[in-house]
Amino acid sequence: xxxxxxxxxxxxxxxxxxxxxxxxxxxxxxxxxxxxxxxxxxxxxxxxxxxxxxxxxxxxxxxxxxxxxxxxxxxxxxxxxxxxxxxxxxxxxxxxxxxxxxxxxxxxxxxxxxxxxxxxxxxxxxxxxxxxxxxxxxxxxxxxxxxxxxxxxxxxxxxxxxxxxxxxxxxxxxxxxxxxxxxxxxxxxxxxxxxxxxxxxxxxxxxxxxxxxx
Amino acid sequence: xxxxxxxxxxxxxxxxxxxxxxxxxxxxxxxxxxxxxxxxxxxxxxxxxxxxxxxxxxxxxxxxxxxxxxxxxxxxxxxxxxxxxxxxxxxxxxxxxxxxxxxxxxxxxxxxxxxxxxxxxxxxxxxxxxxxxxxxxxxxxxxxxxxxxxxxxxxxxxxxxxxxxxxxxxxxxxxxxxxxxxxxxxxxxxxxxxxxxxxxxxxxxxxxxxxxxxxxxxxxxxxxxxxxxxxxxxxxxxxxxxxxxxxxxxxxxxxxxxxxxxxxxxxxxxxxxxxxxxxxxxxxxxxxxxxxxxxxxxxxxxxxxxxxxxxxxxxxxxxxxxxxxxxxxxxxxxxxxxxxxxxxxxxxxxxxxxxxxxxxxxxxxxxxxxxxxxxxxxxxxxxxxxxxxxxxxxxx
Numbered sequence: 001x002x003x004x005x006x007x008x009x010x011x012x013x014x015x016x017x018x019x020x021x022x023x024x025x026x027x028x029x030x031x032x033x034x035x036x037x038x039x040x041x042x043x044x045x046x047x048x049x050x051x052x053x054x055x056x057x058x059x060x061x062x063x064x065x066x067x068x069x070x071x072x073x074x075x076x077x078x079x080x081x082x083x084x085x086x087x088x089x090x091x092x093x094x095x096x097x098x099x100x101x102x103x104x105x106x107x108x109x110x111x112x113x114x115x116x117x118x119x120x121x122x123x124x125x126x127x128x129x130x131x132x133x134x135x136x137x138x139x140x141x142x143x144x145x146x147x148x149x150x151x152x153x154x155x156x157x158x159x160x161x162x163x164x165x166x167x168x169x170x171x172x173x174x175x176x177x178x179x180x181x182x183x184x185x186x187x188x189x190x191x192x193x194x195x196x197x198x199x200x201x202x203x204x205x206x207x208x209x210x211x212x213x214x
Numbered sequence: 215x216x217x218x219x220x221x222x223x224x225x226x227x228x229x230x231x232x233x234x235x236x237x238x239x240x241x242x243x244x245x246x247x248x249x250x251x252x253x254x255x256x257x258x259x260x261x262x263x264x265x266x267x268x269x270x271x272x273x274x275x276x277x278x279x280x281x282x283x284x285x286x287x288x289x290x291x292x293x294x295x296x297x298x299x300x301x302x303x304x305x306x307x308x309x310x311x312x313x314x315x316x317x318x319x320x321x322x323x324x325x326x327x328x329x330x331x332x333x334x335x336x337x338x339x340x341x342x343x344x345x346x347x348x349x350x351x352x353x354x355x356x357x358x359x360x361x362x363x364x365x366x367x368x369x370x371x372x373x374x375x376x377x378x379x380x381x382x383x384x385x386x387x388x389x390x391x392x393x394x395x396x397x398x399x400x401x402x403x404x405x406x407x408x409x410x411x412x413x414x415x416x417x418x419x420x421x422x423x424x425x426x427x428x429x430x431x432x433x434x435x436x437x438x439x440x441x442x443x444x445x446x447x448x449x450x451x452x453x454x455x456x457x458x459x460x461x462x463x464x465x466x467x468x469x470x471x472x473x474x475x476x477x478x479x480x481x482x483x484x485x486x487x488x489x490x491x492x493x494x495x496x497x498x499x500x501x502x503x504x505x506x507x508x509x510x511x512x513x514x515x516x517x518x519x520x521x522x523x524x525x526x527x528x529x530x531x532x533x534x535x536x537x538x539x540x541x542x543x544x545x546x547x548x549x550x551x552x553x554x555x556x557x558x559x560x561x562x563x564x565x566x567x568x569x570x571x572x573x574x575x576x577x578x579x580x581x582x583x584x585x586x587x588x589x590x591x592x593x594x595x596x597x598x599x600x601x602x603x604x605x606x607x608x609x610x
Contacts, residue, residue: 099219107219
């Protein structure tokens with residue numbers, strides 16, 4: 001699946017971005033299937049905004065974003081796109097606090113109707129990220145670091161061609177970051193999926209094929 | 215699995231108390247509306263069921279009101295009778311013919327002596343409430359059968375006999391007493407034998423067979439006066455308010471007892487109508503309450519619903535889940551209401567049967583049809599509310 005950005009600029013950031021160079025805003029770019037894209041962005045430059053645009057949560061931009069040459073989606077198409085082709089780890093995680101960590105993961109599996117991932121595999125992922133002990137706890141009482149790892153597992157239990165990551169390791173230490181990056185890379189390799197990661201600083205979590213500065 | 219998780223998410227957003235209150239409001243409204251329909255059905259059954267019909271009440275003897283009689287002595291005009299015949303409440307009309315000759319009755323028995331001048335009336339046999347075997351007459355016959363009101367016997371037995379020291383008589387005994395009927399004719403008094411052969415509750419008059427009356431009026435009638443003073447009206451429903459209104463408007467009267475029911479019926483009509491109207495208003499109110507409850511449920515779950523849609527749950531699946539969350543409760547509620555109504559109807563019909571009032575043991579088909587219609591309206595209201603709100607969230 002291909003993503004094409006055609007001179008997109010966030011309307012709320014028009015003033016702030018004018019006169020400032022960017023590899024992404026107001027550029028014509030195409031991201032091909034299989035690529036691992038890294039976008040470095042200082043605070044306030046619109047990193048989360050870009051992820052929301054790509055995930056079709058917001059439309060307040062000029063220009064156009066095309067997913068496989070398609071710009072607009074019906075509610076049904078959008079639901080299908082999110083359930084089976086694009087997965088995401090939000091910066092603010094977005095777990096249901098009233099559900100347990102495991103239920104949050106199973107919910108995504110159920111929404112995407114993904115029978116390819118078993119409950120045993122989910123537990124194996126949790127073991128890999130060292131969060132098995134909190135699987136039956138309400139997500140609302142888990143630490144940010146634990147919630148972030150649950151959000152990563154949740155993003156990986158659905159079929160996808162693109163994985164959007166918005167500061168996915170911001171609450172994790174180096175060891176946990178390495179384990180999470182390894183898991184993400186393994187699952188993406190299995191699914192032949194692409195990664196688009198935004199972060200504040202340089203990193204070498206993945207073998208990036210393209211690096212941009214926002 | 216998905217439904218179970220969605221249930222946990224949405225359920226926790228709304229309070230248990232508000233759910234219970236909305237459900238109770240809906241249940242009460244459902245009960246009131248089906249009750250109003252069933253009350254109407256029961257009332258119709260009480261009015262129209264053959265089991266509850268009173269044969270006496272279906273025949274009304276109609277005459278001019280006393281106020282009208284003072285103003286005119288022409289009786290009921292043929293025009294009025296024709297007009298009466300055309301009314302919807304009229305099944306048939308029998309004209310009560312009066313005798314136009316002078317007659318008297320005396321007892322041939324010395325043990326039971328009496329003599330009185332008398333006038334007779336006659337009506338077609340189909341309007342009589344008794345048909346004694348001896349109720350027939352032909353020109354060769356010297357015997358004239360008589361039917362008298364039951365009231366006459368009561369007056370004799372309980373008033374006259376006691377005060378005069380005469381024996382009280384049973385209906386069988388009185389039918390054994392021979393009578394001599396004297397009819398004045400230009401050729402002198404003609405003597406006939408007579409006997410009481412029956413007692414009527416319907417017509418308060420001394421009746422002779424219509425064939426005799428027509429012959430005697432022709433033979434001995436002193437005038438061509440064919441005025442009709444009373445008619446018998448056969449009607450399906452003596453309680454019909456249209457009937458009593460018509461009689462009142464045309465200066466006619468009948469047995470107040472029989473038409474008094476029309477007043478009760480008007481009251482019951484108003485009560486049943488009001489109950490129906492209140493049921494309908496409450497139903498609309500309950501639909502509003504439930505629709506608001508759905509909206510509040512969605513509004514309080516707004517963040518959760520947005521997140522579910524963000525994660526890729528289709529609006530259609532979410533709408534289906536919300537429908538399945540709300541409608542089965544309403545379906546069960548209507549089922550319980552119908553069971554409750556059926557039990558009440560059965561118990562009331564059993565009790566009324568002991569009072570000689572026959573009511574169907576089960577609710578009317580119309581009541582079940584109404585329940586189905588109410589469920590359909592609820593279903594459509596739910597669907598519309600859910601569609602509107604889920605669609606609104608998708609657009610956001």
